[in-house]
Amino acid sequence: MAKVKKKVKVIKIDTDKCNGCRSCEVICSAFHASDKYSIVNPARARIRLVREPLNDVYLPVYAGEYTGAECMGRDKYTVDGKEYEECAFCRASCPSRDVFKEPDSGLPLKCDMCEEDPPLDEPLCVKWCLSDALTYEEREEEVEEEEVLEEMDTGLKSLVDKYGLDNLVDSMARMLKKD
Amino acid sequence: MxxxxxxxxxxxxxxxxxxxxxxxxxxxxxxxxxxxxxxxxxxxxxxxxxxxxxxxxxxxxxxxxxxxxxxxxxxxxxxxxxxxxxxxxxxxxxxxxxxxxxxxxxxxxxxxxxxxxxxxxxxxxxxxxxxxxxxxxxxxxxxxxxxxxxxxxxxxxxxxxxxxxxxxxxxxxxxxxxxxxxxxxxxxxxxxxxxxxxxxxxxxGTKDVNLARPMEVIDFCNYLIDYIPERDSNPIPGVMPILAGLGSPKEMLIHDEKWHTENFMWGNARTRIKDYWTKDVEEKWKETQESVRTRLISCYNCPMECGAIVSVPGISTYMMKCFSKLTYTMAAYSDLDFGFRIAQRATEYGVDGFSTPQVMAFALELYEAGILTDDDLPGLPEGNEERFYWLLDRIVRREGIGDVLANGVYWAARAIGKGAEEYDHNTIKKHEQLPLKLSMLNPIYFLMWATGEKINITQIEGNFPQAPFPTREEREAFVEDWPHVPHEKFKEYFVNWELRGENSFPYYPPPEATCDIVDWQETMHYIDDALGVCAGLSSFPLKPPYHIHNWPVLISAATGMEMDKDKLWEIARRNRTLIRAINVRRGLRRKDDRPPENHWKKRFPELEETLLDTYYELKGFDKNGIPTRESLHDLNMDFISEDFEKRGIYNDGQSEEKS
CATH class of the missing domain: 3.60.9.10 (Aldehyde ferredoxin oxidoreductase, N-terminal domain)
Incomplete structure (x- = not known):
């Protein structure tokens, strides 16, 4: 397969520089409002600051993939003597907790790096982070060209993911027989 | 909506x-x-x-x-x-x-x-x-x-x-x-x-806060995001460190405490130590501060980092901001390490870091003077610092003498009697003040100390420099880039202000100019306190990001209200007048509008009366400090004058005469 250049967007997080102000949450929620900037609501932000001042925990975490099923267990980190809350580092919108979900609908949220046309210089959480706990970098990577799936292929692939290929083939076979 | x-x-x-x-x-x-x-x-x-x-x-x-x-x-x-x-x-x-x-x-x-x-x-x-x-x-x-x-x-x-x-x-x-x-x-x-x-x-809470004209709000925020770091990284020359930049102020960042330790009074607002800030002290205090300060921290949606997490070995972690690091230290003639330690206990007890150390220093002064005796303070430790802890523990429990001291210096002095009233020398309206005792009357500060409804100088001072810069060139350079002034005349007031000679304290700025300066600074605080912005980005520092000319733009964009400079000024005036009226209804009169007698060595009674008269007139108060019917009518607050009439406040024999 052919190699192509891919732009990789990186938000670098220096937790030592975080002062806990949550401006990142403020501007994220405003930018992603359906009427842009019309509301502020950190509960809708795609970044959340795990913030426990007395424990010196200041951890900005970005919303990642939605997952339909929670993990089989939980994790709880202690780093440099500081205990972090359960699943603190996890980016998933997951059934086990209400983070990274729209507060009213429960729909999952995911960081999109403030994609915009024309593109912004940097995601807005980075722009609003005046303490430089968040900085932004872009780099190019060579990656193998992705196979672009047709619409039906995408649908089938998700069925395979959900039920397994064998079940899907069996089911197709039954449907063929009936016809 | x-x-x-x-x-x-x-x-x-x-x-x-x-x-x-x-x-x-x-x-x-x-x-x-x-x-x-x-x-x-x-x-x-x-x-x-x-x-x-x-x-x-x-x-x-x-x-x-x-x-x-x-x-x-x-x-x-x-x-x-x-x-x-x-x-x-x-x-x-x-x-x-x-x-x-x-x-x-x-x-x-x-x-x-x-x-x-x-x-x-x-x-x-x-x-x-x-x-x-x-x-x-x-x-x-x-x-x-x-x-x-x-x-x-x-x-x-x-x-x-x-x-x-x-x-x-x-x-x-x-x-x-x-x-x-x-x-x-x-x-x-x-x-x-x-x-x-x-x-x-x-x-x-997980609900939305709505904005009326979002794009205009964001444009304004973009200006803030550029201006704040720019202003903060270009400190104003010639003023003390905490006033050179922005913030409320950044006491947790700054080590240089020469100004406070040498200009503020130690003990019960008693002693000025002019050469306190030596190299040794500086190094020791810097080490103390850096060793206990885990992280500089901010409030919600603010980059200023005025606070800090403080972890002193052996005691539980707490957070601190502003001036409390020095109040206990200086009241006890101790050092910064003691200040950070006792402030932890005081924060858990939940007491005011301005008043409390002064009350304790006052009690120990009474003890030294023999007004409080061992009978009043049974078990008082020998060591000075231990005494502060001992008193603090009793005050918050209202135990023994602590029950008396828990009401503050004014009430405690009157309860103790035996001449204790003489030691209540730093309160205004029964409330403890910053420990400052100075020489020459400062007309601007006279009015602010005397009339501030918050009874706290830091909540009224701010946008106008506290002292003239030494040379005219420096002053001209300062006003060159000063769009914050509500009127061009403020530039003139500053440029013509001298450290010595005719254009210096106490007769300069003249009463009208003095009142204008007080009025501007006070107005900015009233705007901030209604909007909920921190004074550290607005009414407290010099050349802040928010000012009288840009607030109306933001208020209007965020709320949808129609707003301009004059309307905003009027609202601030209305709020200030309303609070005065509330206090007048509870007995406040001209006689209460005074700084501590010994705040300045050189006092000018006649000038002070003129200053008060001029200020009251500008504010629409009568000679006794009561908002007049006319000014209340102009502010759409006739309900106040009607109430005053009913209660006979305009006719209580005090309203027309000078005290």
């Missing part, structure tokens, strides 16, 4: 447990904006002036500023209002942090408490679900500890908590309301909270 504000207040009757969500009147917003302004109007309307601060009729109001919770940087303040048990006037104190934004997201602009709970409780506000819960397990717990325990109990680190410590529970007049790195400390708010039986308020 309501913009910037939620349009609802939460009304909680602590006597009956009744909880109501009440829609607010938009007219109140138009007239007073929000925060302090609307708090004051509610206090005027609903608490009779005869009410004792500890009566169930007194209200305790937690108000978010009008712009709190919008993206406008630094708009995070909670304005708390009640009647002060100490001064008996209206008490208002503000705190930063995260409480007010969370309250707005829960759907409320204010929480208004009335009545008294028979048992110690906490209030849990979780969006629309509001509960009064038992707090007997929190009795006697520290304020910081309470916050931690409640977050655990409620299982959510994003809950925001405002709490009182032992001092509030015991109705100590210096009791503060603590909230993380912030506190509303002055004037005894914590005592009223304790009197109402409220150990803490926990709030969590």
């Amino acid at each position: 309501r913009y910037a504000e939620t349009g609802y207040n939460l009304e909680i009757d602590m006597s009956t447990g009744n909880i109501e969500k009440v829609e607010t009147d938009t007219e109140l917003t138009n007239h007073y904006l929000g925060g302090l302004g609307t708090n004051a109007r509610i206090l005027w309307d609903r608490v009779p002036p005869e009410a004792d601060p500890f009566s169930p009729d007194n209200l305790l109001i937690f108000g978010a500023g009008l712009l709190t919770g919008t993206p406008a940087i630094g708009c995070n303040r909670t304005i708390i209002t009640t009647y002060s048990p100490q001064t008996l006037y209206m008490a208002f104190s503000m705190m930063g942090g995260f409480f007010a934004p969370e309250l707005k997201h829960a759907g409320y602009d204010k929480v208004i408490f009335r009545g008294k709970s028979p048992d110690l409780v906490y209030v849990w506000i979780n969006n629309d679900q509001v509960e009064i819960r038992d707090a007997s397990h929190l009795r006697g717990k520290g304020a910081v500890e309470t916050e931690k325990l409640l977050k655990e109990e409620l299982g959510d680190s994003r809950v925001q908590v405002a709490s009182i410590g032992l001092a509030g529970e015991n109705r100590v007049y210096m009791a503060s309301i603590e909230h993380g790195r912030s506190s509303a400390s002055r004037l005894g708010l914590g005592a009223v909270m304790g009197d109402k039986g409220i150990k803490a308020i926990a709030v969590r």
Whole structure:
């Protein structure tokens, strides 16, 4: 397969520089409002600051993939003597907790790096982070060209993911027989 | 739809447990904006002036500023209002942090408490679900500890908590309301909270705050994001470090304390130590500060990092901001290490870091003078620092002499008698002040100390330099880039101001100019306190990002109200006049508008009277400091003059004559 250049967007997080102000949450929620900037609501932000001042925990975490099923267990980190809350580092919108979900609908949220046309210089959480706990970098990577799936292929692939290929083939076979 | 504000207040009757969500009147917003302004109007309307601060009729109001919770940087303040048990006037104190934004997201602009709970409780506000819960397990717990325990109990680190410590529970007049790195400390708010039986308020909200014209708000925020770091990295030359940049101020960052340690008084506002700040002291204090300061921290949506997490080995972690690092240190003639240590205990107890050290230093002065004896202070330790801990422990428990001292210097002096009144030399309107004793009368500061309704100099001073720069060239350079002035004449006032000679204190600036300068600075504070922005980005520093010419743009874009400079100025004037009226109804008159007698060595009684007359006239007050019918009419507050008429306040024999 052919190699192509891919732009990789990186938000670098220096937790030592975080002062806990949550401006990142403020501007994220405003930018992603359906009427842009019309509301502020950190509960809708795609970044959340795990913030426990007395424990010196200041951890900005970005919303990642939605997952339909929670993990089989939980994790709880202690780093440099500081205990972090359960699943603190996890980016998933997951059934086990209400983070990274729209507060009213429960729909999952995911960081999109403030994609915009024309593109912004940097995601807005980075722009609003005046303490430089968040900085932004872009780099190019060579990656193998992705196979672009047709619409039906995408649908089938998700069925395979959900039920397994064998079940899907069996089911197709039954449907063929009936016809 | 309501913009910037939620349009609802939460009304909680602590006597009956009744909880109501009440829609607010938009007219109140138009007239007073929000925060302090609307708090004051509610206090005027609903608490009779005869009410004792500890009566169930007194209200305790937690108000978010009008712009709190919008993206406008630094708009995070909670304005708390009640009647002060100490001064008996209206008490208002503000705190930063995260409480007010969370309250707005829960759907409320204010929480208004009335009545008294028979048992110690906490209030849990979780969006629309509001509960009064038992707090007997929190009795006697520290304020910081309470916050931690409640977050655990409620299982959510994003809950925001405002709490009182032992001092509030015991109705100590210096009791503060603590909230993380912030506190509303002055004037005894914590005592009223304790009197109402409220150990803490926990709030969590996940609702939207709406903006009227979002793109304009964001354009304004983009200006802030450029201006704030730019201004902060270009300190103004020739002024003390904390005033050179922005912030409220950045006491936790700055090590250089030459100005405070050599200009402020040590002990019970007694001794100036002119050559205190030696190289040795500087190095030692720097090491102390860096060794205990874990991290510089900010309030909600603000980059300024004025606070710090403080972890002193062997005692539990707490947070600090502003000037408390020096108040205990200097009251006890000790060092910074002691300051950080005792402030931890004081923060857990929940006491005001301005008043409390002074009360303790006052008590020890009385002891040295033989007015308080070993009989009054049984078991008083030998060591000076131990004595401060000993007194602090007794004050917050109201034990023995602590019960007397817990009411502050003014009341304690009168209760002790035997000449103790002579040692009450640094209060205004019964409230302890910064320990400053200076030489030549400063007419600007004379008026601010004398008339400030907050009774706290830092809440009225700000945008105009505190002293002239030595040369005319420096002054001209300063005013060149000064769009903040409400009028060009302020540039002239500053350029012509000299350190010595004809154009210097006490006769320069002349009374009219002095009043203009006070009026401008005071007006900016009233705007901030209604909007809920931190003074550290607005009314306190020189050349701040927010000023009288750009506020109207932001207020209008965020709220949809029509706003211009004149209208905003008028609202600030209305709020200032309303608070004066509240205090007049509780007995405040010209005779009370005075700084401590020994604040300056060189006093000018005639000039001071002229200054007061000129100020009152500019403010629309009569000779006795009472807002006139005409000025109240112009401000659409005839209801006040009607009330004054009914109570005979205009005819009480004091209103026309000079005191």
